[in-house]
Amino acid sequence: xxFAVVQFPGSNCDQDCVHALRVLGQEPRxxxxxxxxxxxxxxxILPGGFSYGDYLRCGAxxxxxxxxxxxxxxxERGQVVVGICNGFQILCEAGLxxxxxxxxxxxxxxxxxxxxxxxxPASRFTSHYITGQTLGIPIxxxxxxxxxxxxxxxxxxxxxxxLFRYCDAEGRVTREANxxxxxxxxxxxxNVRGNVLGMMPHPERCCEAExxxxxxxGILLGAAGIxxxx
Amino acid sequence: MKPKEFALSLGxxxxxxxxxxxxxxxxxxxxxxxxxxxxxxxxxxxxxxRRELKKFPTTGPAVLVKAGEENAGVVDAGDxxxxxxxxxxxxxxxxxxxxxxxxxxxxxxxxxIFTMGAxxxxxxxSLRFGxxxxxxxxxxxxxxxxxxxxxxxxxxxxxxxxxxVGGELVLDPAYEGxxxxxxxxxxxxxxxxxxxxxxKGVGNPVFYVGAKTGRDGLAGAAFASRxxxxxxxxxxxxxxxxxxxxxxxxxxxxxxxxxxxxxxxxVQDMGAAGLTCSTCExxxxxxxxxxxxxxxxxxxxTGMTPYETLLSESQERMLIIxxxxxxxxxxxxxxxxxxxxxxxxxxxxxxRVVVKQSGKVVADVPARLLADDAPVYExxxxxxxxxxxxxxxxxxxxxxAKPRVKEDLLKLARSPxxxxxxxxxxxxxxxxGLRTVVRPGGDAAVLRIEKPGGGWVHVAMTLDGNGRWCxxxxxxxxxxxxxxxxxxxxxxxxxxxGLTDNLNYGNPHDPEIFWQLREGVEGMAEACRAFxxxxxxxxxxxxxxxxxxxxxxxPVVGVVGKVExxxxxxxxxxxxxxxxxxxxxxxxSGGLGASLYLQEVHGQIAGRPAAADLESEKKLHRxxxxxxxxxxxxxxxxxxxxxxxWALAEMTFGPESAGAEADFPHGSGERxxxxxxxxxxxxxxxxxxxxxVANIERLAKEAGVGCRLIGKTGGRxxxxxxxxxxxxxxxxxxxxxFEGSLPRALES
Numbered sequence: 001x002x003f004a005v006v007q008f009p010g011s012n013c014d015q016d017c018v019h020a021l022r023v024l025g026q027e028p029r030x031x032x033x034x035x036x037x038x039x040x041x042x043x044x045i046l047p048g049g050f051s052y053g054d055y056l057r058c059g060a061x062x063x064x065x066x067x068x069x070x071x072x073x074x075x076e077r078g079q080v081v082v083g084i085c086n087g088f089q090i091l092c093e094a095g096l097x098x099x100x101x102x103x104x105x106x107x108x109x110x111x112x113x114x115x116x117x118x119x120x121p122a123s124r125f126t127s128h129y130i131t132g133q134t135l136g137i138p139i140x141x142x143x144x145x146x147x148x149x150x151x152x153x154x155x156x157x158x159x160x161x162x163l164f165r166y167c168d169a170e171g172r173v174t175r176e177a178n179x180x181x182x183x184x185x186x187x188x189x190x191n192v193r194g195n196v197l198g199m200m201p202h203p204e205r206c207c208e209a210e211x212x213x214x215x216x217x218g219i220l221l222g223a224a225g226i227x228x229x230x
Numbered sequence: 231m232k233p234k235e236f237a238l239s240l241g242x243x244x245x246x247x248x249x250x251x252x253x254x255x256x257x258x259x260x261x262x263x264x265x266x267x268x269x270x271x272x273x274x275x276x277x278x279x280r281r282e283l284k285k286f287p288t289t290g291p292a293v294l295v296k297a298g299e300e301n302a303g304v305v306d307a308g309d310x311x312x313x314x315x316x317x318x319x320x321x322x323x324x325x326x327x328x329x330x331x332x333x334x335x336x337x338x339x340x341x342x343i344f345t346m347g348a349x350x351x352x353x354x355x356s357l358r359f360g361x362x363x364x365x366x367x368x369x370x371x372x373x374x375x376x377x378x379x380x381x382x383x384x385x386x387x388x389x390x391x392x393x394x395v396g397g398e399l400v401l402d403p404a405y406e407g408x409x410x411x412x413x414x415x416x417x418x419x420x421x422x423x424x425x426x427x428x429x430k431g432v433g434n435p436v437f438y439v440g441a442k443t444g445r446d447g448l449a450g451a452a453f454a455s456r457x458x459x460x461x462x463x464x465x466x467x468x469x470x471x472x473x474x475x476x477x478x479x480x481x482x483x484x485x486x487x488x489x490x491x492x493x494x495x496x497v498q499d500m501g502a503a504g505l506t507c508s509t510c511e512x513x514x515x516x517x518x519x520x521x522x523x524x525x526x527x528x529x530x531x532t533g534m535t536p537y538e539t540l541l542s543e544s545q546e547r548m549l550i551i552x553x554x555x556x557x558x559x560x561x562x563x564x565x566x567x568x569x570x571x572x573x574x575x576x577x578x579x580x581x582r583v584v585v586k587q588s589g590k591v592v593a594d595v596p597a598r599l600l601a602d603d604a605p606v607y608e609x610x611x612x613x614x615x616x617x618x619x620x621x622x623x624x625x626x627x628x629x630x631a632k633p634r635v636k637e638d639l640l641k642l643a644r645s646p647x648x649x650x651x652x653x654x655x656x657x658x659x660x661x662x663g664l665r666t667v668v669r670p671g672g673d674a675a676v677l678r679i680e681k682p683g684g685g686w687v688h689v690a691m692t693l694d695g696n697g698r699w700c701x702x703x704x705x706x707x708x709x710x711x712x713x714x715x716x717x718x719x720x721x722x723x724x725x726x727x728g729l730t731d732n733l734n735y736g737n738p739h740d741p742e743i744f745w746q747l748r749e750g751v752e753g754m755a756e757a758c759r760a761f762x763x764x765x766x767x768x769x770x771x772x773x774x775x776x777x778x779x780x781x782x783x784x785p786v787v788g789v790v791g792k793v794e795x796x797x798x799x800x801x802x803x804x805x806x807x808x809x810x811x812x813x814x815x816x817x818x819s820g821g822l823g824a825s826l827y828l829q830e831v832h833g834q835i836a837g838r839p840a841a842a843d844l845e846s847e848k849k850l851h852r853x854x855x856x857x858x859x860x861x862x863x864x865x866x867x868x869x870x871x872x873x874x875x876w877a878l879a880e881m882t883f884g885p886e887s888a889g890a891e892a893d894f895p896h897g898s899g900e901r902x903x904x905x906x907x908x909x910x911x912x913x914x915x916x917x918x919x920x921x922x923v924a925n926i927e928r929l930a931k932e933a934g935v936g937c938r939l940i941g942k943t944g945g946r947x948x949x950x951x952x953x954x955x956x957x958x959x960x961x962x963x964x965x966x967x968f969e970g971s972l973p974r975a976l977e978s
Binding site for chain 2: 142
């Protein structure tokens with residue numbers, strides 16, 4: 001499987017995703033927002049940034065772009081789609097994932113390494129980890145507060161769609177460890193079918209020791225369908 | 231209004247008006263006077279400082295583009311890699327409109343860098359404000375300025391996807407009425423990608439690309455060349471409004487354009503003085519002329535006069551000259567990025583900038599007269615009358631009979647002046663781009679940069695300034711801050727390659743201010759020569775004064791260096807314990823003159839800063855770089871403001887850092903406070919494995935640098951013995967104060 005990394009005007013983590021995938025032995029393709037095709041053997045990454053300047057609402061304009069019709073169709077065919085940061089916002093706006101990302105509780109943009117608790121290893125995106133494992137992965141966003149109707153939150157829990165929650169260094173899911181006020185400390189979720197992942201933290205920023213850690217590798221490898229090394 | 235009256239109302243002098251008349255051979259019209267008023271402002275012409283700036287060393291084997299030649303200097307980083315970097319101020323705009331002022335400062339410096347052909351990869355910011363914890367209106371205003379500026383930088387920098395990796399924040403009442411916002415940007419490129427801002431080739435088309443022109447930022451450069459007054463608020467229209475989204479598209483489009491072989495002739499950003507500056511500078515550099523038609527300039531407002539169009543400082547615009555016949559390629563690239571690209575004129579052989587509107591000539595000026603022939607002034611300089619008095623230091627009158635070291639350190643730790651800047655840099659994306667190897671919060675930021683042929687070069691950078699030192703002794707203070715910047719780089723194993731400076735001073739017509747500036751330049755120049763460090767460009771910001779008076783003389787330097795092969799980067803904070811603490815450099819402190827300690831703990835700015843011993847500094851830096859190639863080095867931190875005790879305390883503030891115990895020897899008659907809080911003296915603290923000590927001592931001896939074992943790391947307390955004092959603190963308590971002081975002050 002090959003990844004298509006979508007480039008919207010204002011995307012700024014597209015090259016970072018390409019670099020991280022190369023470090024992991026992948027050779028991704030950059031896809032411009034006006035293109036209309038995602039190949040059947042491709043997975044999609046919607047990278048972070050400020051697509052279309054994030055005017056109106058984060059991700060609200062990107063969902064109307066030509067490439068997003070192709071991304072939706074790919075998701076419906078069961079192809080892998082990963083939205084990171086602004087990409088997660090776009091997936092919610094496009095209806096590929098439930099809920100919405102709103103302004104951080106503290107109102108400030110926050111860039112720092114957060115700890116994530118792995119909640120459900122029975123997903124391709126978490127197959128490299130064990131339940132309760134703590135990962136150190138950076139965030140960098142101003143609008144990452146996950147919100148959804150109570151019934152949606154219940155469904156997310158019931159279907160084991162919550163893959164990552166913000167926690168402290170010891171893995172405790174606490175209010176203090178929640179950097180943006182997200183409901184249920186949600187940092188990342190998948191769709192019911194299990195082929196679409198949206199997360200605010202940036203796994204591509206921690207795939208090399210020199211960048212401060214390698215905890216993000218497993219997420220991208222899992223998305224690529226590469227199994228856990230024994 | 232008669233032309234002469236109009237000229238005077240724009241801030242031109244009678245003498246300058248005469249010079250314009252003579253240069254043109256006729257009476258200038260209003261449009262032309264507007265153009266001269268901005269091009270001959272201090273901001274664009276350096277008319278008050280040009281003679282002084284010539285004192286800087288500007289050449290060296292690593293210099294590829296010299297200071298003053300182009301928008302930014304460029305240095306060689308080896309293996310075909312070049313670095314473009316520059317610092318610029320946005321002080322006045324930030325004072326009246328902090329969010330937009332700071333944001334457009336970031337946008338402006340960004341354009342300077344990508345104009346050179348470089349991909350921008352890092353920002354740093356040097357910020358100075360009054361005290362946020364001050365009572366009443368002053369404190370309230372300062373808090374809102376700090377929040378606005380940080381948010382503005384965060385807004386622009388984060389959106390364009392260039393990480394903000396370092397900088398400094400200084401809180402001092404001297405900046406209450408006139409904050410300083412200096413922004414630095416670094417870009418990377420191959421040697422063969424360097425772009426020039428010259429208009430050449432008669433008949434080549436001149437393009438305007440980027441955002442549309444509006445009435446914002448009218449004559450901002452002239453606004454920045456006046457004192458700030460109560461009425462400055464009325465100058466809000468002189469503050470530009472930035473759109474980082476367009477900024478990002480613009481640099482991606484430009485970089486794509488540059489990559490096409492033999493397409494671009496010259497590029498110049500439209501920053502200060504907008505269309506006026508970009509046309510006359512490119513024509514002057516190219517030894518050519520330019521003719522433009524204002525009707526073709528994309529405008530977002532209707533009915534703009536030629537005067538307004540020529541002087542607008544609307545953001546995110548560039549002037550690009552391409553080879554004739556290649557117009558279509560440029561248009562296609564900009565259309566793909568959704569940006570305007572309008573052919574507004576062409577290159578001529580006349581040597582003149584000719585501006586037409588509706589077929590009529592509305593301005594016709596020799597490019598060189600406008601760009602290069604501004605008058606150069608020799609300003610009077612005089613030692614400030616009160617300086618000698620201020621330089622006196624009678625410690626007996628200031629210090630209590632018995633040292634109160636315990637309380638003193640707590641006071642420092644509680645002060646927002648020393649507190650952690652995490653509140654700020656957490657709001658900046660400092661990781662995007664996957665280059666940030668050493669994140670903000672330490673002595674210097676380190677980036678990895680991909681070499682043209684593959685593999686990485688590691689580049690270290692730092693911003694330093696010290697207005698208090700410079701107020702007490704502008705020459706020694708300026709020398710010391712260059713030395714400190716180089717020392718910061720040494721702690722990251724880097725050899726400095728180039729320096730960019732931002733000279734922030736008050737009104738140069740005041741001889742006492744001009745003396746500060748001249749002393750500062752000469753001090754910096756001396757230090758640069760000692761470190762073989764070329765000045766590659768920068769910015770001068772004068773008229774930094776409010777009704778309350780001028781700011782401290784505040785030169786700020788940005789130094790960029792290359793990490794030496796074989797260096798292993800280490801942390802700036804202690805590990806979990808079991809290490810030995812060494813002090814490299816001089817064993818004595820530089821005394822308490824002009825120290826942060828006297829200001830924060832005793833409320834006084836008195837005495838002279840420690841003089842920098844440049845020769846021993848150089849030896850120390852060389853030693854530090856070679857030490858980092860050895861094994862067993864755990865942490866390194868330079869001793870700066872707050873002296874050795876504050877440096878030691880800071881090293882215990884890491885999330886996993888142990889406490890420490892240290893014993894500081896003192897000279898006879900020296901007080902504990904002088905040893906513990908004295909600044910200067912060129913010193914670095916190291917934490918090393920016990921097994922590494924002998925090796926480092928040997929290296930230090932060979933290098934002729936002092937090396938003293940002063941303690942060990944471990945436990946949860948910081949304990950210090952000196953001059954009969956034996957004091958300890960709980961690290962957790964100090965760390966809590968350090969982390970909390972700035973956020974608390976901003977919430978008060």
